[in-house]
Amino acid sequence: MSAPAAARRRLPRRRVPAGPISLLAGAIVWELIGHLAGASFFPPLSTVIGRLAGMVTSGEIFASLADSLLNLVLGFAVSLAGGLLVGVAMGRFRKVEAALGVYVYALLTAPSLVFAPIFFSLLGEGRGSIVAVVVMYAMFVMIINTASAIQSVPGHLVEMARSYGASETQILLRVMLPAAAPMIMAGVRLGVGRAVTGMINGEMFIAVVGLGRIVTQAGGRFDGAGVLAILLVIIAVALGAVALVQAVDRKITGWVPQTSRGH
């Protein structure tokens, strides 16, 4: 009898769900401050959720959400393809790195929204401009991570492959990319978060469409609850996208020992 009792006493402590508890605490703090402050732009959580429920039942949010998600997916896909392509080229060839490195680092650190007016004038106020902004936000971190991932592939693995007569393509596909995958995926995780930021900024700044349009309109009406309701949706989109990337990551890099994982 005493053994199971001891086990029961030990188990709950290990299974404390830190994530949900933290969220609950955050919600309570938000609710309290919202009530106490009484500021129109910081309503309590319950008001925000009520506003969100209203948007969902009226259906006004769905078209915008779909619009935004399409921008996100397009922009992220372009960023991923460009990030891998340019990153691998920079990682493999010193000349490419020397030629492109300065631009990549400049554009990584430059505030991406600065380019919005340029896209606006070049691509018009359609989807193209927003996708371009998403790419500006998301691609460069993926390029840099991919390039360093390829550069840090252990030389002895490449030498081993060469000793078996592997071609350059085989070395890239069978040795370098798999070896670089964990670090590349770390860049993709960063990139997807930045893509969501790019999406919302692009939508708010350039063409007023998607979730960004609702935020802009709500802001214009001094509708604090509306702004925060959309913020919740954006956070959900971001977390969903990151979770998706993490699932892919686990599939690709399951071989990395748990102890050397960064999370």
Place this chain on the structure above:
Amino acid sequence: MIEVRGLGKSYIGQDGGVVQALQDVDLTVADNEFLTVLGPSGCGKTTLLKAIAGLIPWNEGDIFIDGSPVRGPGPERSMVFQNFALLPWATVLENVAFGLQMRGVGKTERIERARALIETVGLGEFETKRPGELSGGMQQRVGIARALAVQPSVLLMDEPFGAVDEQTRRLLQEELLSIWEEHRLTVVFITHSMEEAVLLGDRVVLMSARPGRISEIVPVPLTRPRSSDVGALERSGKYVEITAYLWDRLRDMHEERRPAKAGR
């Protein structure tokens, strides 16, 4: 047959000076010979092996395998690496089949051949494991199986047992001897252990450092097969004598390189 003729390799060192890694190396390795190469660190023994493997360029001289000059890696040679050089994401089976895959052998055949080699090195139950789940000794067994899977006539081994513990090392030495006795391969085996050099080799090539060159080639007239009773062999007078001689020579080399002391 491996022929190394007047091989020289130099490179610009970190201080800007020219480092002579290899100088005037002449060496002939007969078919099915087990040749061990022994020397202090920095004597260029790994450089010599990698040159024979076709993995690095050199400045002077030539290397021929069965009469044709070495221009790069070739299908008749395969290499076993000191740090195993296994793909950490691939299973034992995939690792052993890797060389065959690079050489365009079809999937069914390469799995069949890899499985046979995995049995040879005694890793039958570990086929689906990844290198991270194996001990160092088991990892090097995978490395040896991968090298043998491509059916080479020349096996190049770069201090293959340098990174495993002493007991595992002895087991691997015995296993390598019996594999060699069965497969009849030409082996060039780099080591820094005198005992290992004598136990395995038909001849021991003794190299000295700065510049890296062959100082002496010592024949090992111990009977074969040796895998059956390594213990008796190690107690034999000849074994002890050759090992002691090699140590004398190596110690001289270390003495020469030691800074001169006052009063000497």
